[in-house]
Amino acid sequence: MADLIQYYGTGRRKSSIARVFLRPGSGKFTVNKKDVDVYFVTPQQRVAARRSLGIAGIEETFDVLTTVRGGGVMGQADAVKLGIARALMEFNPELRKALKAEGLTTRDSRGKERKKYGQKGARARFQFSKR
Template sequence: MADLIQYYGTGRRKSAIARVFLRPGSGNFTVNGKQFEEYFVTPAQRAAAKLPLGIADINETFDVLTTVKGGGVNGQADAVKLGIARALMEFNIELRKALKSGGMVTRDARGKERKKYGQKGARARFQFSKR
């Protein structure tokens, strides 16, 4: 079997998990077997997912193959962003400084706030009645 060169990165955001593989190629981008534009519909999602490739200035050098599960599409786009950034750092550690200044090295740790007992939701309270 031929020796396949690829770089791997895992990205997480909220409850979404993305496995990202960068392989030398012509710039194809697939997410869960679908084309990039077919999976990420809005321009904001597309821009968020491709941001690390733009900062590293290597859009057409790699084929990006991702598998994403969990969460919503916006969280998945951010998970793909972190996965691509980590895979790029595995490819070339010199890119870390540029990616870090763009805020793509750190995981966004914000998640859903839990519902508290005796309340309607995480922050929502039942309506107070004085009389």
């Protein structure tokens, strides 16, 4: 069997994890065995998922296969974006400078703040009553 050339990157955002595989092809983009336009419903999610490819300028060069789990759909789109950026840097390390200038090489580490005891939520308090 011929060697399969592919580049791998892992993307994370909040509680979403995306495994991204870039394979030489015609530009087909699938997320969890669905077309990207079917999986990501809003234009904002689609733009976020494709952003790394657009900056590198190679949308039609690679097929993108991703598996995503956990979190919400927007977090998943951002996880795919980071995974594609990491796979592109594996393919061509010279793309790092362009991707870094757009802020696509670092993980967004913001997550949900935990609920504290004696409070309604992370920051929300129970209503104070003097009497």
